[in-house]
Amino acid sequence: MSLYPFARSVVAGLLKPTYRIKVEGLEHFPKEGAVLLCTNHISNLDPPVVGVTSPRKVFFMAKAELFNVPVLNGLLKNFGTFPVKRGGGDREALRAGLKVLKEGNVLGLFPEGTRSKNGELGKGLPGAGFFALRSDAAVVPCAIIGPYKSLKTLRVVYGKPINMEKYRQEKISPEEMTNIIMSEIGNLIKK
Structure with a gap:
C-alpha cells in the first residue's frame, strides 16, 4: 500500500489551514497524460504545498543530498521523488524524469534549481526546457505567491x-524553452 494518499491528507491538514492556501487555475491542469509542472521556488515547503494542491500525484526531482538523510531517503522514495546531482548534466536524473513523463505522470520541477533568497523569480536552468522539448508532456507553469x-x-x-507545438517544431534550444517557461511563471506572479 502506498503511503502517498495518507501522507498527502496529513500534510494538507497541517499546511492548508496554517498558511490559508488558496488554489487558483486547477481547471487548467490536464486530468490525464504527461504533465511537466514548473514552479517558482521560495521555500523548503514548496514541494509539499504543490503536492497537496495539485489534482494529481507529482513526482519531484530533488537534490541528491536529501537522499543521504536516512529517514528522509525512505520517505522521498515512497513519494516518487528521485535524486538529481546539481551542478551538471545528471544523465540518470534526466532519464528518470523522461520515464516519469513517458508513463503519463506529472513531473514537478523548480527550474531555478534552488530556493530564491529574496523571493524574486530567478533564472531557470536548461533542464526544464530539456524535458519540455524531449517529451510530449503538457507544460504547466505554476506560481507560489505570498509569504509562508x-x-x-x-x-x-x-x-x-504552454502551447508547445511551435516550439518543438522550431527546434529551439533548452535554454530558450526554459526562458519561455520562466516568463510564463513570471506572468502568473505579476497577475
Missing part, C-alpha cells in the same frame, strides 16, 4: 499549459 507566514494567505496559481 501563519494565517497569511499563500496563493498557488496553476497557469494554462
Whole structure:
C-alpha cells in the first residue's frame, strides 16, 4: 500500500489551514497524460504545498543530498521523488524524469534549481526546457505567491499549459524553452 494518499491528507491538514492556501487555475491542469509542472521556488515547503494542491500525484526531482538523510531517503522514495546531482548534466536524473513523463505522470520541477533568497523569480536552468522539448508532456507553469507566514494567505496559481507545438517544431534550444517557461511563471506572479 502506498503511503502517498495518507501522507498527502496529513500534510494538507497541517499546511492548508496554517498558511490559508488558496488554489487558483486547477481547471487548467490536464486530468490525464504527461504533465511537466514548473514552479517558482521560495521555500523548503514548496514541494509539499504543490503536492497537496495539485489534482494529481507529482513526482519531484530533488537534490541528491536529501537522499543521504536516512529517514528522509525512505520517505522521498515512497513519494516518487528521485535524486538529481546539481551542478551538471545528471544523465540518470534526466532519464528518470523522461520515464516519469513517458508513463503519463506529472513531473514537478523548480527550474531555478534552488530556493530564491529574496523571493524574486530567478533564472531557470536548461533542464526544464530539456524535458519540455524531449517529451510530449503538457507544460504547466505554476506560481507560489505570498509569504509562508501563519494565517497569511499563500496563493498557488496553476497557469494554462504552454502551447508547445511551435516550439518543438522550431527546434529551439533548452535554454530558450526554459526562458519561455520562466516568463510564463513570471506572468502568473505579476497577475
